[in-house]
Amino acid sequence: QVTLLESGGGLVQAGGSLRLSCAASGRTFRLYNMGWFRQAPGKDREFVAAISWNNERTYYTDSVKGRFTISKDNAKSTVYLQMNTLKPEDTAVYYCASPKSPAGDYASAMTYGHWGQGTQVTVSS
Numbered sequence: 541q542v543t544l545l546e547s548g549g550g551l552v553q554a555g556g557s558l559r560l561s562c563a564a565s566g567r568t569f570r571l572y573n574m575g576w577f578r579q580a581p582g583k584d585r586e587f588v589a590a591i592s593w594n595n596e597r598t599y600y601t602d603s604v605k606g607r608f609t610i611s612k613d614n615a616k617s618t619v620y621l622q623m624n625t626l627k628p629e630d631t632a633v634y635y636c637a638s639p640k641s642p643a644g645d646y647a648s649a650m651t652y653g654h655w656g657q658g659t660q661v662t663v664s665s
Contacts, residue, residue: 542566542654544636549659552626556663560621562636562656573639574612574619575652578632578661588634589621590646599646604630626663633658 548560560576575590589610590599598610609622619636637652644651 542638544638544654544656546634546636546656546659549634549661551662551664553664554626554628556626557622557624558626558661560623560634560636560659560661562619564617564619564638573642573646574610575637575639575646576610576619576621576634577637577649578630578634579658580632585635585649586632587647587649591619593642601647623661626661628663628665630661631663632661634661
């Protein structure tokens with residue numbers, strides 16, 4: 541059983557920063573890709589960022605490039621999302637996700653079989 545436990549969300553002023561954390565258990569963490577998605581009320585779940593199992597490659601949706609950074613600490617079995625220069629349009633519930641297998645489209649929610657509970661990020665104007 542894979543368990544993902546998220547933390548780090550909150551309320552922040554536009555232009556500020558937050559760092560989200562996701563602690564994983566139940567599998568060999570260092571051998572799997574990890575992703576972050578977000579969902580605003582009434583909208584579909586949206587891809588934000590992903591990182592390869594060996595930390596060599598990262599991927600971002602265009603709207604967060606240059607502002608967000610995904611990273612992974614294998615010793616702590618934890619993936620992070622550093623969010624800088626936050627904008628009101630970044631407001632959403634953010635979810636950590638682990639894929640069903642090493643293969644698949646990293647930007648598709650269908651690739652991921654395990655999800656965290658979500659953490660709320662609210663950015664005020």
